[in-house]
Amino acid sequence: MSGRPVAFGGRRTGGGCGMKRETWVPATPAGARTARAIVREAAAEAALEGDPAWDLTLATTEAVTNAMRHGKAWPNDCILLVTEPSPRGLWVQVCDLGTFDSALEPGPLEATSGRGMQIIAALVDRLEVRSRDGHTLVRFEKHRARFSQAVDRELEPEARVGGVNGAAGSPWESGNRGSPSAVV
Secondary structure (H helix, E strand, O other), X not given: OOOOOHHHOOEEEOOOXXXXXXXXXXXXXXXXXXXXXXXXHHHHHOOOOHHHHHHHHHHHHHHHHHHHHHOOOOXXXXXXXXXXXXXXXXXXXXXXXXOOOOOOOOOOOOOOOOOHHHHHHHHXXXXXXXXXXXXXXXEEEEEOHHHHHHHHHHOOHHHOOOOOOOOOOOOOOOOOOOOOOOOO
């Protein structure tokens, strides 16, 4: 995959390898495949390999699928996917025009759906879910294998999965932050 996903209106910001990448992926099954390919490439650039890269790709599939099934595409019939390297690994953001008002409770044992957010939470090192002003943002980070254990010991409780974290580059960064309606 090229560094410029022009077919879907993508753009990169920054310079060199490991840049922030914003891409519009179609709100279709083909869009989920495109999102996986973009995240695999970004994971490789961020030196995420093996299980961490697989986990991030699976979490992305769940987030994009949730946006398509439960959210609403942007007027261009796409979902916004952002990848951004972090000092410890890679951030992925999935943003749609839907609202998220669930309490993130596990579904009944007999349910055949409704576990996407729990799957994402189990696969990533940090997760934020924000729904406000007609937008839902699911943002998660996966650390390189060598960072995961050391970082878990160093992070304060509010920065672990389950805590509320500021989302640099999020649609709410421009001083319009508030409490997310749901944070995993």
